Amino acid sequence: MSEETDWAPDAGAALDSGGFRDDDGRINALWMERLRAFLEAGRADDVTTVVGPLHHSDTGDVLEQLDHNERLALVRLMGDRFDFSALTEVDESIRLEIMEELPNAAIARGVAGLDNDDAVSLLEDLEPHDRNEVLSALPTFERLSLKRSLDFPEDSAGRRMQTDFIAIPPFWTVGHTIDYMRRERDLPDEFYQIYVVDAAYKVLGTVPLDRILRSLRGTPIESIMNTTLVLIDANEDQEEAARQFERYDLVEVGVVDENGRMVGVLTVDDMVDVIQEEADEDFRLLAGVGDEDVSDTTVDTVRSRVPWLVINLFTAVMTSMVIGLFNATIEQMVALAVLMPIVASMGGNAGAQTMTVTVRALAMRELDGGRLRRLIRREVVVGFVNGIIFAILIGVVTALRYGDVQLGAVIAAAMIINMIVAGTAGILIPLTLDKLKADPAIASAVFVTTVTDVVGFFAFLGIAGLWFGLF
Amino acid sequence: MSEETDWAPDAGAALDSGGFRDDDGRINALWMERLRAFLEAGRADDVTTVVGPLHHSDTGDVLEQLDHNERLALVRLMGDRFDFSALTEVDESIRLEIMEELPNAAIARGVAGLDNDDAVSLLEDLEPHDRNEVLSALPTFERLSLKRSLDFPEDSAGRRMQTDFIAIPPFWTVGHTIDYMRRERDLPDEFYQIYVVDAAYKVLGTVPLDRILRSLRGTPIESIMNTTLVLIDANEDQEEAARQFERYDLVEVGVVDENGRMVGVLTVDDMVDVIQEEADEDFRLLAGVGDEDVSDTTVDTVRSRVPWLVINLFTAVMTSMVIGLFNATIEQMVALAVLMPIVASMGGNAGAQTMTVTVRALAMRELDGGRLRRLIRREVVVGFVNGIIFAILIGVVTALRYGDVQLGAVIAAAMIINMIVAGTAGILIPLTLDKLKADPAIASAVFVTTVTDVVGFFAFLGIAGLWFGLF
The missing domain is CATH 3.10.580.10 (CBS-domain)
Structure with a gap:
């Protein structure tokens, strides 16, 4: 019977605790309530009884649902009966939060029981000083093998590998x-x-x-x-x-x-x-949300998002300066100000479509040789075709709304231009970033929308100015 | 020495054909050139010699790089020596393109050699008539086992399973x-x-x-x-x-x-x-690019993207009507038309950030119980904080650019409002779609940008109108 338990598959363990997850795969609310009551009352044995049999991945999910104090209470109450591999299953911010509060000796005891790869993923997040203290508390063989893994670069195969093999x-x-x-x-x-x-x-x-x-x-x-x-x-x-x-x-x-x-x-x-x-x-x-987790603090979230928004502010101001060039034109015909966001917005969306396809294809290494040329050709043609379709639609709507066929023709012309530009920019910008060895996912979006905004406003206001002789 | 080469570290069988992939993991251009020459010359044995030893996943990559006629030539020249499991590794459009050109008898011979799950994934794409013809050409045992798998719903575990086990x-x-x-x-x-x-x-x-x-x-x-x-x-x-x-x-x-x-x-x-x-x-x-592949035709691509762009056209027109409400205001102060896209664009980006985090968290089932409440609170606070930061920035820039402190104050106020709305909409819209059992990824983007555009323009033009008494 005890042998049975030894062999029990990790995966199934969750089932032992009966009703741990509901039909949708979410953790049972009643189960959580009971655990919270045990944590609050400091009933270490009861906490261990309900959490102990869980698969470490389920324990990780439980930790993520608890708040800061409850998490620490759980880890402290379970003591050496807490399975540290659960910490490999939680967001980095939660992992660090727990590890910072634990004495290094406790971390060393927890890490000693882990597979090499799990131990590395806990240790690599620690400050060098703490890491060395934990390492020096480990048995020689484990210390050497962990040090060896940690010597490989971050995010390398060497950091993720398991050192036990036959x-x-x-x-x-x-x-x-x-x-x-x-x-x-x-x-x-x-x-x-x-x-x-x-x-x-x-x-x-x-x-x-x-x-x-x-x-x-x-x-x-x-x-x-x-x-x-x-x-x-x-x-x-x-x-x-x-x-x-x-x-x-x-x-x-x-x-x-x-x-x-x-x-x-x-x-x-x-x-x-x-x-x-x-x-x-x-x-x-x-x-532009970096490597945020849902459990990051407000301060971390603001810090991670501001840089992207600053870049966007710059490009938005630039776009606004392009509009500023047409001050006089708009003054003479306010309808232009009302209509101009339509051209920019359609271009932005079409550009985002092409860009998404391109970024993913680059990530999956799908753009070798002939496929790339075909994709470029296709996207430009798609931009042109969509340009025609939406030029007609918006042209007719505008002509009817303002009773002005010429205004309809102007917006239609601007739409065709911006849709072709959107298709071209949506593919060439990520490709260029990739060639420059930058991650195309990181900066494509801002470049593409800047291009479609600027071209959208410029084409529409420019054509209108020429057409109606407003310059 | 030749033994050394056999065991060189990198993708198995690929090596046998010598330099199949370059250092970046892309298929060697020279290798492809040679294959193309063999295909053009109809040299069946040479084609088989170079393609035969490849892993089926590599053969799939090769097929994707070839054009329509070359693909068919490859499959026809190799005949029964072509490994049909390569077809499970290519984009659906390419798979269908090849299968449509092959006689059902050839498909049956190819499918007979496959694992059950691979056979199912080829057969499920065929027209019912062709599928039945292929099935009836198979040995009884295989036919029954395939039929059984095909009876399970599309995208179910039963379709993906392997029926051989011990x-x-x-x-x-x-x-x-x-x-x-x-x-x-x-x-x-x-x-x-x-x-x-x-x-x-x-x-x-x-x-x-x-x-x-x-x-x-x-x-x-x-x-x-x-x-x-x-x-x-x-x-x-x-x-x-x-x-x-x-x-x-x-x-x-x-x-x-x-x-x-x-x-x-x-x-x-x-x-x-x-x-x-x-x-x-x-x-x-x-x-809004549906389940497109990079190898889809132009027509398929246009068809997949138009619906999304139509929706976007509707919302863009709606937004433009909101601006139209302020015709008179803009007429009196053209600077408003120049500045208004900044407020909308910043809101759109902030909203997209929150929405991305929320959509992924929903997909990964990370939003149980307490975490959801915390996330909503965090996003609203982040929106407020970012609102303040960018209100100050754009307020100062505007005041300097137009030498008008009041205009700076107006755009700052609109920015704060729109950033808070962006944070709130970015989380509540995907959540609501999820509650309504819709896929939050599909429609969130359009709703969120519509909200941030409308609120951005309305808040900015509205506050300006009240402040400067332009109504």
């Missing part, structure tokens, strides 16, 4: 390998393949577990191993690694250092998080 | 199980766990492969199986299934029908694609 020599048989695994107590928690290495820990091949199970005991490992290898450099960016997982449907991959020595493995569950984060990042960058 | 009775030992796997020829290609089922195929437990390898031959399977199970209903939406994978770090999970009978398995590689698509979808919906 490496065997090529001359073993399937039988040897199975016996070794039955005997050895110090195996990784979960693994999907075995690595065949030479004496210098250079990887010679990999063997998926199912292949070992299908082969007879006498089969030499060398004869069943994969020799066309996918290996990832520990210094490589985690996004690049995630792209390999996605492209080749990988579940686990070996990580090697600059000398080709195997130092760890990356597993797909960590890469899923990276893929999610990457898509999210583009999303946020386009809107 | 199920054993609970009374077997580890030894029995290993012997069975050594003996049985008809096993799935790759698998990560074994399912323990009763006579009615109801799942009793799961055993990860590493656990079998660590246990002695005499160990009863029942004593080492996981009994707290995560199972997915075949009718469940694939996004919900993907969320489970993400939350619980799963690699493989059993799929059961409405009677609790095990019918298949989902693996993490398919879920990675779903996670990617889901994030992507929100991204595209916000910009």
